[in-house]
Amino acid sequence: MHIFEKRWSTALSADKKEYTQFVMRQDETVESFLQFDPERGIALQHTNGSLAGIPFGVKDNLAVDSYQLTCGSKILSGFTSPYTATAVQKLIDNGAVVVGKTNLDQFGMGSSTDTSAFKKTNNPWDTERVAGGSSGGSAAAVAAGLVPFALGTDTGGSVRQPASFCGIYGLKPTYGVVSRYGLTAYASSLDVVGVLSKTVDQSRIVFNLMKGQDERDNTSIMHPGSSNGGAVKRIGVLTAQKGVLHPDVEKSYAEAVGRLQQNGYTTREIDIETMKYVVPVYYTIATAEASANLARYTGIRYGYAAQDAKSSSDLMEESRNEGFGDEIKLRILLGTYVLRSGFQDQYYHRAQKIRTAIRNEFSRLFNEVDVILMPVFPTPPFKHGDSELTPFQQKVADKYTCAANLTGFPAISIPSSVENGLPVGVQLIAPPFEEERLFAVARVCEKDFPSPDSPLYKTSWS
Amino acid sequence: MYQTFIGLEIHIHLITNSKVFCSCRNEFGAEPNTNICPVCMGYPGVLPSLNAEAVRKSYQVCMALDCTLNETAIFERKNYFYPDMPKNYQISQFAFPFGINGFFDIDLGGGTVKRIRIHDVHLEEDAGKMIHSGGVSFLDYNRAGTPLLEIVTEPDLASGEEAEIFLQQFRQMVRYLGVTDGNMEEGSMRCDANVSINEQGKGLGIKTEVKNLNSSRFVNKALEYEIKRHTKVISAGGTIIQETRLWDEDRNVTRSMRTKESSNDYRYFPEPDLPPYLPDKDFLQEVRESLVELPLARKGRFMSEYALSESSAAFVTGEKEIADFFEKMVQHGVAPQTAARWLSGDVQKQLNLSGESLKASALTPERLSRLLVMVEDGKISRDAAKKVLAAIFTENEEPEKLVKDLGLEQVSNKEDLEKVVSEIVNAHEKVAEAIRNGADKQIGFLMGQVMKATAGKANPKIAQQLIKNNIFKQG
Numbered sequence: 008m009h010i011f012e013k014r015w016s017t018a019l020s021a022d023k024k025e026y027t028q029f030v031m032r033q034d035e036t037v038e039s040f041l042q043f044d045p046e047r048g049i050a051l052q053h054t055n056g057s058l059a060g061i062p063f064g065v066k067d068n069l070a071v072d073s074y075q076l077t078c079g080s081k082i083l084s085g086f087t088s089p090y091t092a093t094a095v096q097k098l099i100d101n102g103a104v105v106v107g108k109t110n111l112d113q114f115g116m117g118s119s120t121d122t123s124a125f126k127k128t129n130n131p132w133d134t135e136r137v138a139g140g141s142s143g144g145s146a147a148a149v150a151a152g153l154v155p156f157a158l159g160t161d162t163g164g165s166v167r168q169p170a171s172f173c174g175i176y177g178l179k180p181t182y183g184v185v186s187r188y189g190l191t192a193y194a195s196s197l198d199v200v201g202v203l204s205k206t207v208d209q210s211r212i213v214f215n216l217m218k219g220q221d222e223r224d225n226t227s228i229m230h231p232g233s234s235n236g237g238a239v240k241r242i243g244v245l246t247a248q249k250g251v252l253h254p255d256v257e258k259s260y261a262e263a264v265g266r267l268q269q270n271g272y273t274t275r276e277i278d279i280e281t282m283k284y285v286v287p288v289y290y291t292i293a294t295a296e297a298s299a300n301l302a303r304y305t306g307i308r309y310g311y312a313a314q315d316a317k318s319s320s321d322l323m324e325e326s327r328n329e330g331f332g333d334e335i336k337l338r339i340l341l342g343t344y345v346l347r348s349g350f351q352d353q354y355y356h357r358a359q360k361i362r363t364a365i366r367n368e369f370s371r372l373f374n375e376v377d378v379i380l381m382p383v384f385p386t387p388p389f390k391h392g393d394s395e396l397t398p399f400q401q402k403v404a405d406k407y408t409c410a411a412n413l414t415g416f417p418a419i420s421i422p423s424s425v426e427n428g429l430p431v432g433v434q435l436i437a438p439p440f441e442e443e444r445l446f447a448v449a450r451v452c453e454k455d456f457p458s459p460d461s462p463l464y465k466t467s468w469s
Numbered sequence: 470m471y472q473t474f475i476g477l478e479i480h481i482h483l484i485t486n487s488k489v490f491c492s493c494r495n496e497f498g499a500e501p502n503t504n505i506c507p508v509c510m511g512y513p514g515v516l517p518s519l520n521a522e523a524v525r526k527s528y529q530v531c532m533a534l535d536c537t538l539n540e541t542a543i544f545e546r547k548n549y550f551y552p553d554m555p556k557n558y559q560i561s562q563f564a565f566p567f568g569i570n571g572f573f574d575i576d577l578g579g580g581t582v583k584r585i586r587i588h589d590v591h592l593e594e595d596a597g598k599m600i601h602s603g604g605v606s607f608l609d610y611n612r613a614g615t616p617l618l619e620i621v622t623e624p625d626l627a628s629g630e631e632a633e634i635f636l637q638q639f640r641q642m643v644r645y646l647g648v649t650d651g652n653m654e655e656g657s658m659r660c661d662a663n664v665s666i667n668e669q670g671k672g673l674g675i676k677t678e679v680k681n682l683n684s685s686r687f688v689n690k691a692l693e694y695e696i697k698r699h700t701k702v703i704s705a706g707g708t709i710i711q712e713t714r715l716w717d718e719d720r721n722v723t724r725s726m727r728t729k730e731s732s733n734d735y736r737y738f739p740e741p742d743l744p745p746y747l748p749d750k751d752f753l754q755e756v757r758e759s760l761v762e763l764p765l766a767r768k769g770r771f772m773s774e775y776a777l778s779e780s781s782a783a784f785v786t787g788e789k790e791i792a793d794f795f796e797k798m799v800q801h802g803v804a805p806q807t808a809a810r811w812l813s814g815d816v817q818k819q820l821n822l823s824g825e826s827l828k829a830s831a832l833t834p835e836r837l838s839r840l841l842v843m844v845e846d847g848k849i850s851r852d853a854a855k856k857v858l859a860a861i862f863t864e865n866e867e868p869e870k871l872v873k874d875l876g877l878e879q880v881s882n883k884e885d886l887e888k889v890v891s892e893i894v895n896a897h898e899k900v901a902e903a904i905r906n907g908a909d910k911q912i913g914f915l916m917g918q919v920m921k922a923t924a925g926k927a928n929p930k931i932a933q934q935l936i937k938n939n940i941f942k943q944g
């Protein structure tokens with residue numbers, strides 16, 4: 008069995024029109040791409056390699072030379088990137104072809120992709136519902152069969168949650184093993200480039216090609232390889248508190264545990280004391296960093312510039328006021344607040360201390376288990392708008408995914424079942440550099456329950 | 470009755486090939502916005518990559534100032550909005566800079582040395598430049614991201630003059646290290662000063678900060694102005710307002726800035742894009758070994774080792790290239806005093822004329838040494854040597870060849886000289902008579918005449934002896 012079906016390696020060669028038209032037609036329903044333009048990607052491609060000719064989508068907060076880079080925000084509308092992100096370049100260097108830029112929550116801030124300034128992406132399982140976020144465009148494109156894999160970024164669950172909502176695999180690697188150069192920063196100490204794919208091996212091969220130290224990213228590190236060859240025997244299962252999970256998710260979670268036991272893994276229920284701090288700590292650190300990271304968007308050098316500003320400070324103020332969406336403004340305000348001098352001990356420094364405590368607790372747990380299983384998100388894909396989950400509830404719901412970002416540990420979201428016509432996923436977390444353990448368990452699960460095809464998924468272009 | 474406390478914040482532009490966080494060239498005076506790239510322009514997705522050369526030079530300064538080196542140095546983000554700051558935060562160091570608690574000894578002359586404590590030394594990136602012209606603002610980002618080292622002193626300076634001396638000697642020191650050219654006019658060395666006064670023994674007063682000081686002389690003048698202003702306010706029972714003031718060099722006054730900027734909360738926090746910097750021992754050892762002898766130490770050594778006067782030693786050690794040049798000449802057998810005299814006198818004159826630096830000129834220690842040895846050996850006169858020196862600058866030739874080409878070899882042949890001397894003595898019989906009667910000083914007049922007649926080529930020692938012989942033999 009090939010890692011990529013033949014149709015993918017030929018999609019852009021012989022008769023690329025068929026493929027292109029298929030994507031454009033399908034995407035009228037899904038709205039996953041902000042820019043679909045394979046010709047630009049073909050122009051960037053000069054080599055063959057293990058991914059020769061394979062099309063892939065790139066979340067629109069990752070820089071690709073000659074493509075737009077909007078981050079889903081009006082403040083970067085019309086901006087074209089003059090360079091390519093290292094992670095993307097490594098895939099191009101192995102023959103893969105960028106076909107377009109996928110939709111996202113503005114600057115990666117959100118769990119629905121609905122905060123995008125340009126369009127709402129629909130879940131291929133039910134277009135009334137969101138594809139998740141913030142890498143919702145990438146997840147929907149893969150689940151709708153438009154590309155075999157797509158790149159996303161994961162700051163607090165932005166790869167894993169949409170993968171779960173769309174019934175595909177979503178990998179968040181160990182922090183630092185994939186270069187962040189070219190990833191538009193939301194929260195620098197949490198941001199990671201991740202992969203969303205239809206199969207486990209696709210994520211694995213893409214990850215292995217992307218990883219590596221990069222002189223352009225001083226925080227990048229060389230991957231030392233797994234310490235135990237990726238072997239997994241003991242799985243810690245986070246005890247799901249009563250009433251926290253939606254019944255469909257609870258059912259699916261139990262099913263996943265059963266599947267692991269049937270496959271010979273030793274499971275053990277665990278409690279994680281520091282879990283209750285994950286969300287406040289995450290939002291303190293992420294917004295603090297975001298408040299500085301987003302300061303560069305002022306309309307002066309690039310991007311959206313307010314008209315008729317009277318002075319440079321007016322230009323900056325008005326461009327930011329008109330260019331940023333509400334969710335961005337909320338997080339910048341929050342981040343500015345927690346960083347005020349005299350208040351850092353109470354918020355930012357305290358959050359960093361708790362972050363260390365969370366990492367320590369996870370590290371301790373990994374002395375006893377090889378990987379940890381937990382839910383991805385407490386609910387199935389929710390409907391557009393806030394009728395089902397308000398933005399505040401969405402933030403509280405990030406608790407399962409944010410832990411892996413705060414610790415820097417690798418995690419993968421794998422499909423566990425389809426409940427009432429909607430996919431549900433579970434999440435595995437491993438110690439740092441132990442992606443191989445994640446792939447090993449995911450592959451075992453995949454045999455019993457492969458990524459289910461969404462109603463829109465097709466295996467041919469016609 | 471009042472005590473003055475002055476502290477300085479000095480920024481020096483480090484000389485490096487590339488900027489501190491990207492590979493753009495670090496140069497002064499290029500066409501606007503030609504040395505820029507996505508990184509130093511703060512494009513979405515870019516990351517800083519720390520320049521090892523800038524780090525090395527930072528540590529050189531830290532060590533020259535005897536700083537304690539933090540085991541872990543941490544870069545932080547200093548947040549504020551300004552159009553010439555591409556990211557609207559500056560990557561700097563705050564709580565854990567490269568160096569802390571150092572000192573710099575300033576030489577106040579006459580053997581008085583004052584120790585000024587250094588609070589810290591930290592590396593940061595510079596901003597671009599905003600130029601206002603006719604209601605329009607232009608931005609040049611060439612300077613954005615160039616490496617800037619900030620040195621902060623404790624408030625140990627007591628007058629404008631001391632501050633000026635500090636700056637001059639500090640500039641000398643960092644030029645010795647070769648980490649900056651220290652040009653204040655071009656902005657490669659900048660200085661902000663803070664000053665407060667208080668009744669003797671009562672500690673620091675309320676300080677004001679003065680900016681826009683483009684030379685060490687302005688630093689002196691601005692501080693003296695502020696000291697007088699503070700004294701006047703406090704003597705009248707008033708209170709100083711803590712604020713930032715600008716030096717107005719046209720009117721010789723400081724003015725309050727009255728902007729929002731001074732009340733900024735920079736919201737420092739550790740730069741997540743750069744890991745903490747842990748200098749390794751071998752690197753530090755290697756930097757320490759590469760440190761050159763610093764001006765104050767070298768001056769002291771030149772006074773004791775070469776018996777130079779204080780002023781002469783101060784001149785020679787003022788620039789590292791002159792001091793190096795001097796020591797090479799001594800190695801080539803030139804007497805230290807002679808070498809120092811020529812370097813501070815005629816060589817300096819020639820350099821002023823040609824506008825060259827010593828290094829760029831045609832003069833080498835070897836050439837000057839050989840020339841002066843010729844004087845010592847009586848082959849040419851001192852005046853002739855001055856002509857040869859000038860010719861070396863213009864002709865770029867060896868001194869021996871120039872002496873020959875210019876016909877400056879001394880006439881030491883006794884017969885030839887005797888003839889000239891007897892003619893002169895005969896022509897000035899009255900002078901000769903006076904000398905016979907004890908007016909020794911008049912020999913000088915006859916010497917002048919001999920030199921005139923030989924176009925300065927007569928060997929003065931021999932000529933003088935022949936004059937005496939001639940006069941007293943005739944008597």
Ligand SMILES: [Zn+2]
Pocket residue numbers: 488491492493504505506507508509510614
């Ligand atoms: Zn640059």
